[in-house]
Amino acid sequence: MIGEFSTPHALVDATRTMRERGFTHMDTYSPYPLHGGSEALGLPRSKVPLLALIGGLTGVATAFTFQTWMNTIDYPLNVGGRPTFSWPMWVPIMFELGVLLAAFSIFFGLLGLSRLPQPYHPVFESEAFRSASTHGYWLSVEAKGEQSSERISQELGALGATHTEVVKGERE
Amino acid sequence: MARPAPSAPIPGEPLVELPLLEGRHTDAELTHSLLYPVDRRGGRAFWALVLLALAGVGYFLVSVVVTVLVGIGAWGNNIPVAWAFGIINFVWWIGIGHAGTLISAILLLLQQKWRSSINRIAETMTLFAVMMAAMFPLLHLGRPWFFYWLAPYPSTTRTWPQFRSALTWDMAAITTYFTVSFLFWYLGLLPDLASARDAARSPRKRWWYGLACLGWRGSARHWYHWRVGYLLLAGLATPLVVSVHTLVSFDFAISQLPGWHSTIFPPYFVAGAIFSGLAMVLTLLLPARRVLRLTHVVTMAHVDALCRLLLVTGSIVAYAYLHEHFIAWYSASTFERSIYHTFRTGPFAPIFWLTVFCNVLVPQLFWSRRLRRNLVVVWVAALLVNVGMWSERFVIIAVSLTRTQLPSAWAGYSPTWVDWGLLSGSISLFLLLFLVTVKVVPPVPISETKELQRQVDEAEAFLREVEATRGGGGAR
Numbered sequence: 001m002i003g004e005f006s007t008p009h010a011l012v013d014a015t016r017t018m019r020e021r022g023f024t025h026m027d028t029y030s031p032y033p034l035h036g037g038s039e040a041l042g043l044p045r046s047k048v049p050l051l052a053l054i055g056g057l058t059g060v061a062t063a064f065t066f067q068t069w070m071n072t073i074d075y076p077l078n079v080g081g082r083p084t085f086s087w088p089m090w091v092p093i094m095f096e097l098g099v100l101l102a103a104f105s106i107f108f109g110l111l112g113l114s115r116l117p118q119p120y121h122p123v124f125e126s127e128a129f130r131s132a133s134t135h136g137y138w139l140s141v142e143a144k145g146e147q148s149s150e151r152i153s154q155e156l157g158a159l160g161a162t163h164t165e166v167v168k169g170e171r172e
Numbered sequence: 173m174a175r176p177a178p179s180a181p182i183p184g185e186p187l188v189e190l191p192l193l194e195g196r197h198t199d200a201e202l203t204h205s206l207l208y209p210v211d212r213r214g215g216r217a218f219w220a221l222v223l224l225a226l227a228g229v230g231y232f233l234v235s236v237v238v239t240v241l242v243g244i245g246a247w248g249n250n251i252p253v254a255w256a257f258g259i260i261n262f263v264w265w266i267g268i269g270h271a272g273t274l275i276s277a278i279l280l281l282l283q284q285k286w287r288s289s290i291n292r293i294a295e296t297m298t299l300f301a302v303m304m305a306a307m308f309p310l311l312h313l314g315r316p317w318f319f320y321w322l323a324p325y326p327s328t329t330r331t332w333p334q335f336r337s338a339l340t341w342d343m344a345a346i347t348t349y350f351t352v353s354f355l356f357w358y359l360g361l362l363p364d365l366a367s368a369r370d371a372a373r374s375p376r377k378r379w380w381y382g383l384a385c386l387g388w389r390g391s392a393r394h395w396y397h398w399r400v401g402y403l404l405l406a407g408l409a410t411p412l413v414v415s416v417h418t419l420v421s422f423d424f425a426i427s428q429l430p431g432w433h434s435t436i437f438p439p440y441f442v443a444g445a446i447f448s449g450l451a452m453v454l455t456l457l458l459p460a461r462r463v464l465r466l467t468h469v470v471t472m473a474h475v476d477a478l479c480r481l482l483l484v485t486g487s488i489v490a491y492a493y494l495h496e497h498f499i500a501w502y503s504a505s506t507f508e509r510s511i512y513h514t515f516r517t518g519p520f521a522p523i524f525w526l527t528v529f530c531n532v533l534v535p536q537l538f539w540s541r542r543l544r545r546n547l548v549v550v551w552v553a554a555l556l557v558n559v560g561m562w563s564e565r566f567v568i569i570a571v572s573l574t575r576t577q578l579p580s581a582w583a584g585y586s587p588t589w590v591d592w593g594l595l596s597g598s599i600s601l602f603l604l605l606f607l608v609t610v611k612v613v614p615p616v617p618i619s620e621t622k623e624l625q626r627q628v629d630e631a632e633a634f635l636r637e638v639e640a641t642r643g644g645g646g647a648r
Contacts, residue, residue, distance in 0.1 A: 027391045028391070028392040029389055030390050030392075030395070031203075031619055031622055032395075032623040032626075033395040033399050033623065034392065034395070038392055038395070038396040043392065046396055046397050048397055048400045048404060067335045070324060070335070071332065071334070071335050071336070074330075075330070075332045086336060089336040090335055092345070092419055092422075093340065093341060093344045095411075096341075096345055096415070099348055099408050099411070099412060100348040100351060100352065102404075102408055103351065103352045103355050103356075103405060103408055104351075104355075106405055106408075107358075107359060107401070107405070109401070110359075110397040110398060110400070110401035113397045114397050116387055116388065116394070117386035118386070118387040119382070119383075121387065121389055130371075132370070132389060133366040133367045133388070133390050134199065134200060134203040134371055135198065135199035135200040135203060
């Protein structure tokens with residue numbers, strides 16, 4: 001069940017009310033991030049920063065280990081008797097690889113957490129839903145058991161939805 | 173809080189001289205106007221520019237083929253001037269890229285609202301500038317097909333790269349810089365590609381944009397992770413701005429050559445990089461905002477802010493020049509004094525003074541508010557800064573090399589037609605890639621502009637509320 005609202009405030013308020021009334025499996029769709037939208041849905045803390053930290057530390061550790069092994073142990077080059085374990089010279093690449101792997105973790109981590117790429121989703125069945133990325137503010141509520149689509153439609157209408165529609169399809 | 177009226181007037185706040193968005197636009201209008209460059213077929217001027225760029229790319233291809241077949245001997249390089257146009261172009265292009273990252277990442281972290289209309293153009297510029305930059309060291313290898321020797325891979329010779337060399341650092345810095353810039357650009361693009369998909373009229377366009385946006389549907393979960401990730405990537409890109417040109421400057425600073433061996437190089441190069449990049453942003457932005465009909469989102473406020481930044485970074489560069497020459501004199505080193513004397517009075521002195529004119533004197537125009545808002549002056553000044561930054565690198569790299577410590581090894585330098593072909597050809601290729609890209613992807617971030625419009629509305633509603641309560645108090 002999807003419903004369109006005309007302003008972002010109406011959508012956020014409606015989301016909060018619906019959640020308080022015990023509806024689950026909800027999601028909002030908007031052309032830009034909504035102020036207070038994730039709080040209204042009660043989303044848990046994003047795991048993206050954790051992934052970034054793990055990626056960054058992996059990069060730094062990998063760069064340190066590889067450079068030490070390659071230039072000190074496996075193929076030591078004696079340049080004018082300078083120490084072969086000259087770790088300060090490895091800092092630039094440690095930094096760069098740390099940034100690189102952190103960036104990869106953020107990018108692929110956030111795609112994974114958002115379950116993208118996802119070429120098909122039931123909401124795309126609705127032609128009117130095309131406004132979700134341009135100027136519409138949508139709320140989706142899964143109809144299940146006693147929470148029939150008629151009841152959801154009534155609730156959404158009462159909360160100010162300008163348009164409601166049923167879309168059918170498999171989740172994921 | 174009161175709901176904002178749909179057509180609120182821009183409040184006359186004393187600190188806000190120029191509006192960030194001209195007029196008030198609904199979400200649907202913004203979608204339409206910002207997708208205009210993508211929706212419309214290119215006009216005659218567009219195709220004329222594409223043809224011009226293609227001609228330049230032809231010259232470029234000939235130069236590349238000659239370089240690969242003949243070798244570096246086709247260039248004007250000699251001994252001792254072993255580094256010339258190849259490295260000058262590399263440093264120039266990579267420096268240009270830095271302003272894009274500054275605008276997209278540092279200004280995002282500093283919550284500068286004006287970045288959001290111009291960050292896509294600046295990031296696109298960064299991507300292609302880094303691509304152009306990366307080509308030159310590869311060509312300079314003479315045998316570009318062995319470029320992978322720089323990467324650590326288990327070879328049958330059982331050797332490994334020397335990680336104490338600035339050249340391996342360079343390779344790591346540039347590949348990381350390009351990758352992170354690309355991810356940042358693409359991540360910011362996802363919601364806009366979804367807008368382009370949903371606003372597309374032909375099914376074929378819809379299919380391609382649908383594929384490119386990876387099925388983005390603007391879900392709260394998408395936005396939630398996207399926001400966190402975007403901010404974190406900006407945080408990562410920020411030290412990259414400083415580090416990449418620092419590592420490039422190490423190529424010079426850690427050598428023994430007079431004119432190169434200097435500790436001021438890292439900050440000097442970073443400031444110069446941002447300076448040249450801002451100039452390139454202005455060079456591209458001023459025609460683009462008019463042709464692509466973006467004057468309502470890229471306003472005089474943006475031009476004004478960019479000019480101020482140009483003045484600030486230009487002043488840092490001017491200080492670095494002064495400092496360099498002072499330290500050369502103060503060091504009392506014969507070689508240092510001699511090379512800086514050569515810069516000022518030697519055979520390449522006109523190029524040095526051209527650098528001073530373009531990079532030190534021209535930005536001083538922007539102390540004047542009137543000149544900051546005169547688009548012709550700004551555009552010409554930006555072009556001059558581009559020229560000035562290229563000639564600065566010519567003086568640092570090629571002129572320093574003509575005078576080494578050993579006078580018997582001194583030599584002159586003159587570029588060949590292949591050198592000029594690579595320089596002008598890389599500019600043409602850059603222009604071509606930029607032109608194609610602004611026709612394919614939305615050149616202004618649509619979602620961010622809508623968010624900005626919402627914030628402007630709320631600020632205005634707040635102002636009105638404050639004024640209403642104040643007015644009520646005064647009447648009593």
